[in-house]
Amino acid sequence: MNEEYRTKEELLERAKAVLEKSLSDIIPSEMLEVVRAEVTMYGGRRKGLFGELVEQFVFDLATNNRSEADFNIAGVELKTNPIKRHPTKTYVSKERLVFSMIDYRAIVHEAWETSSFLKKNRRLLLMFYLWLAEKNLLDYEFKFVRLLDLLGDISKEDILQIRKDWEFIVAKIKRGEAHLLSEADTYYLGACTKSSNSATVRDQADTDIKAKPRAFSLKQQYLNYLIQRELLGKEANTESIFSKIRAVAGVEDVFLSKFGPFLGKTDDEIKRIICWERGSKAKNYKRLLVNKMLGVTSNRIEELEKANITLRVVTLEPSGTLKESVSFPTFDYETLANEKWEDEENETMANFHLELETRKFLFVVFQKLKDSDAIVLRKAMFWNFPMKDLSEAERVFEVAKSCVKDGRYGDLPKISESTVAHVRPHGKNSTDKLPTPQGTMEMKRCFWLNSKYVQKAIGY
DNA sequence: GCATGATCATGC
DNA sequence: GCATGATCATGC
Numbered sequence: 001m002n003e004e005y006r007t008k009e010e011l012l013e014r015a016k017a018v019l020e021k022s023l024s025d026i027i028p029s030e031m032l033e034v035v036r037a038e039v040t041m042y043g044g045r046r047k048g049l050f051g052e053l054v055e056q057f058v059f060d061l062a063t064n065n066r067s068e069a070d071f072n073i074a075g076v077e078l079k080t081n082p083i084k085r086h087p088t089k090t091y092v093s094k095e096r097l098v099f100s101m102i103d104y105r106a107i108v109h110e111a112w113e114t115s116s117f118l119k120k121n122r123r124l125l126l127m128f129y130l131w132l133a134e135k136n137l138l139d140y141e142f143k144f145v146r147l148l149d150l151l152g153d154i155s156k157e158d159i160l161q162i163r164k165d166w167e168f169i170v171a172k173i174k175r176g177e178a179h180l181l182s183e184a185d186t187y188y189l190g191a192c193t194k195s196s197n198s199a200t201v202r203d204q205a206d207t208d209i210k211a212k213p214r215a216f217s218l219k220q221q222y223l224n225y226l227i228q229r230e231l232l233g234k235e236a237n238t239e240s241i242f243s244k245i246r247a248v249a250g251v252e253d254v255f256l257s258k259f260g261p262f263l264g265k266t267d268d269e270i271k272r273i274i275c276w277e278r279g280s281k282a283k284n285y286k287r288l289l290v291n292k293m294l295g296v297t298s299n300r301i302e303e304l305e306k307a308n309i310t311l312r313v314v315t316l317e318p319s320g321t322l323k324e325s326v327s328f329p330t331f332d333y334e335t336l337a338n339e340k341w342e343d344e345e346n347e348t349m350a351n352f353h354l355e356l357e358t359r360k361f362l363f364v365v366f367q368k369l370k371d372s373d374a375i376v377l378r379k380a381m382f383w384n385f386p387m388k389d390l391s392e393a394e395r396v397f398e399v400a401k402s403c404v405k406d407g408r409y410g411d412l413p414k415i416s417e418s419t420v421a422h423v424r425p426h427g428k429n430s431t432d433k434l435p436t437p438q439g440t441m442e443m444k445r446c447f448w449l450n451s452k453y454v455q456k457a458i459g460y
Numbered sequence: 461g462c463a464t465g466a467t468c469a470t471g472c
Numbered sequence: 473g474c475a476t477g478a479t480c481a482t483g484c
Contacts, residue, residue, distance in 0.1 A: 088472095283469045283478060299471070312477075323462085324478070415463060422464095428474085429467055443466090451462095 008074045008123065008147055011059070015127055015145040018058055022129075023050075024138040027057050039138055047347070050137050051080045054127065076123045076147070081223075082131035083143065089228055091143065094131050096192055097218040104178045104211060107170055112163050117216055124148045126231070146231050154230060157242045158188060158306075164250045165189035166216070178211035183358045184384035187251050187307040188222040190358075191215070194347075219358070221308040238302040244295055251303050252382050255362060258294050259380040266374045267366075280373065286313045290364050309360045309382070314458065315375065316367040322455035325415070325448040328355050330426050333436040337405045341394050352397055352447045356385040363458050383457055385449075392420045396447070407438040415450050424448050 018026055027035055035053065042049055055061045055078065082094040099121045110116060126148055129140040151159060165186035172181055183190040191214040218226070228234045241254060249257075262270050267280065267289060274292050278285065290313060291297065304311060316322055331351065339350040349357070361383045366375040385393070399413045400423050415422040427433070427444030436442050 284471090287470095287477080310477095315478090321461085327477070330475075425465060425467090426476090427466085430465080432467095432474095 008076045018142050022139045022141050076125045078125050080127045083128045093223045096220045097223050099216040101215045108174045122150050162189045180387045184360050190219045192217040222306050225306045238300040239296045240302040262377050311362045313364050318370040320460045322451045325451045328447045330444045330446045337437045360384045396421045
């Protein structure tokens with residue numbers, strides 16, 4: 001197609017030539033007006049426009065070739081990706097890194113090694129540009145560019161996990177459950193929604209149920225890890241479980257195997273095994289015990305952060321009931337009043353929705369013993385919110401949103417009003433407040449998953 | 461025993 | 473200083 005580039009190194013050199021520059025710096029002045037007009041007209045709506053302009057003006061590909069699918073020169077797939085400044089991490093990605101659409105019918109016949117995903121996306125040319133809300137896309141500056149070979153440049157453990165993720169997604173599609181896919185199902189490679197609009201559905205194998213269109217993507221947290229550690233070469237500030245035990249297995253297996261020896265044991269027995277002495281009074285006692293079992297000394301564990309997994313210690317009563325609900329981040333009233341559960345135009349979701357579809361939990365389950373201070377480790381399990389309950393969560397969200405919009409803070413959804421979720425305070429105390437759309441102040445609150453719901457989810 | 465509102469403790 | 477996770481107090 002284009003004779004100029006024969007090797008990926010030539011492509012990289014070309015990409016590097018635009019570092020610290022923006023498209024408006026490199027677009028020939030006689031064309032700039034036309035392009036500006038195009039951006040003004042389509043900029044917001046045509047997601048691919050930035051990438052298309054890069055192909056045309058950075059790589060001199062003819063206008064009629066403007067289509068992401070066609071950029072595959074020297075076996076390299078071009079990805080332009082927005083980054084934002086971050087106080088401690090210099091840059092974080094604004095979004096996940098989205099690959100090609102998943103063809104639900106075709107993919108069930110594929111194997112990982114020969115998959116269309118790998119064929120197309122194995123070798124990437126990544127161009128990161130600094131995104132700023134107030135800037136025109138023609139003025140975004142390129143900050144760093146890298147070649148990335150998905151099979152060659154990342155660790156064995158990560159490649160294995162990505163493969164497992166791909167296989168998990170394909171297995172779910174094979175079972176005719178494409179409509180139940182969630183980005184939180186997997187660890188590093190996700191099946192993210194590509195909603196043109198909610199009415200858009202795709203056929204899947206062996207069932208008449210329509211599923212939302214989805215694409216493979218590197219999850220945002222994993223991409224941020226890649227940016228920090230692999231692409232910018234920053235030091236780790238997390239502890240890696242994998243490196244400690246030199247494991248080559250999936251994230252799930254490695255973590256669960258760490259808990260295996262302690263299942264059914266009391267905290268005293270566990271402490272004896274790991275040679276650790278400590279009173280049980282501290283509020284973070286159980287978390288410290290968990291960290292000891294995992295062999296880490298802090299709460300920042302690389303494999304959990306990379307996969308957006310929250311470790312939660314839950315404690316059952318002797319009867320097996322769970323008293324405590326599970327909280328999500330405090331919400332901002334003004335944001336909540338204005339966000340949409342699903343915003344198709346901007347391809348965004350409400351924060352609570354995003355949490356449910358992207359966050360995984362590692363529940364470490366203890367149970368109190370009757371007439372004793374002792375606790376027993378019952379199980380450890382990974383869990384993410386099942387898509388079958390999403391519409392109920394959406395209902396709770398909509399009730400909460402309309403309460404906030406109307407200033408009816410006493411009517412926020414209570415735990416008795418849904419089997420899944422509710423709204424409760426979540427501040428330092430009742431004076432810990434945030435501004436509302438009405439201009440008043442209200443105590444901090446957040447969404448919670450009902451204790452009973454979580455109890456069932458963990459099998460009690 | 462449970463729903464609800466509230467606060468505490470820790471670490472980033 | 474604040475977010476997050478963990479827990480408490482009260483009243484029905």
